[in-house]
Amino acid sequence: MRVMPGTPSRTVVVTGGGTGIGAATAALFAEAGDDVVITGRREDVLSRTAKELGVRYVAFDAADPGSVRGALTELPTAVDVLVTNAGGNTDRQRPPVEAGDLDGVAAAWRANFDANVLTTVLITEALTPRLADGARVVTIGSIAAKQGSGSYGAAKAAVEAWNVDLARKLAGRGISANVVAPGVTLDTEFFQGTVTEEWVAARVSAAFDKRAATPAEIAGTVFFLASAASSHITGQVVHVNGGAYTAR
Ligand SMILES: NC(=O)c1ccc[n+]([C@@H]2O[C@H](COP(=O)([O-])OP(=O)(O)OC[C@H]3O[C@@H](n4cnc5c(N)ncnc54)[C@H](OP(=O)(O)O)[C@@H]3O)[C@@H](O)[C@H]2O)c1
Secondary structure (H helix, E strand, O other): OOOOOOOOOOEEEEEOOOOHHHHHHHHHHHHOOOEEEEEEOOHHHHHHHHHHHOOEEEEOOOOOHHHHHHHOOOOOOOEEEEEEOOOOOHHHHOOOOOOOOHHHHHHHHHHHHHHHHHHHHHHHHHHHHHEEEEEEEEEEOOOHHHHOOHHHHHHHHHHHHHHHHHHHHHHHHOOEEEEEEEOOEOOOOOOOOOOOHHHHHHHHOOOOOOOOEOHHHHHHHHHHHOOHHHOOOOOOEEEEOOOOOOOO
16 A cells, blocks of 8 residues: 555554454554554564554553553544444354353353443443544454354454444444454464364355455455545445445
């Protein structure tokens, strides 16, 4: 991406920017000459990516109110673009819950709620007073909100509902709020080594183009929703999945 002479640089915060879709998004904004801050829990991962991309990082747990509060002194005081991308399917990071284990079910559902809803809601709440007029909030949802995946899909559906209110609330300041909902996206840590080639092949066969997305393709949609070209788009869910789920 070439930076146009005289284009003002924006301040961009990308949560979960150390890996996968978040890192690709941070790379795109950084290439465009924007001032980018990436966040995540693992400092070693963040510092490596930040060095590669020439951006700044702040390490904190976005699902924990105290941790978010503590990070505020290091986060930018004015934000033009907030990309709330941190998340993932925590069921892929825990042993399966035995049938009838209600405590296990509750813990698994709370984990996905924390990882996907609280990581999004808390940082947005904390940074809303710092959003510039005309700013953009872009949240990464998932095709799972429409297609299932248990507590993960339910958590991403909650994010979609939350985004509608956010868009309504911020519209008076010219701020848009949209969700980008990816389908299967490879070259991320999302699957935590839990899927086989056969699983991926079966899953992507639902896409018209018979392939998974790249993180850069998701990042491109985020970049568009953060641009002036998207100024009348707000409160929407934009699907990026090769046709695996079509608008209806
Ligand atoms: N890959 C897919 O197929 C796919 C499909 C649909 C939607 N998505 C969504 O896309 C987003 C990005 O995921 P990805 O695919 O790029 O996977 P990823 O590589 O695992 O990225 C997720 C990032 O979020 C960070 N994160 C997770 N929980 C956090 C927390 N509590 N506080 C702070 N940071 C946290 C992780 O860093 P730390 O572990 O260091 O905190 C990691 O950098 C997620 O919201 C995911 O649900 C992915």
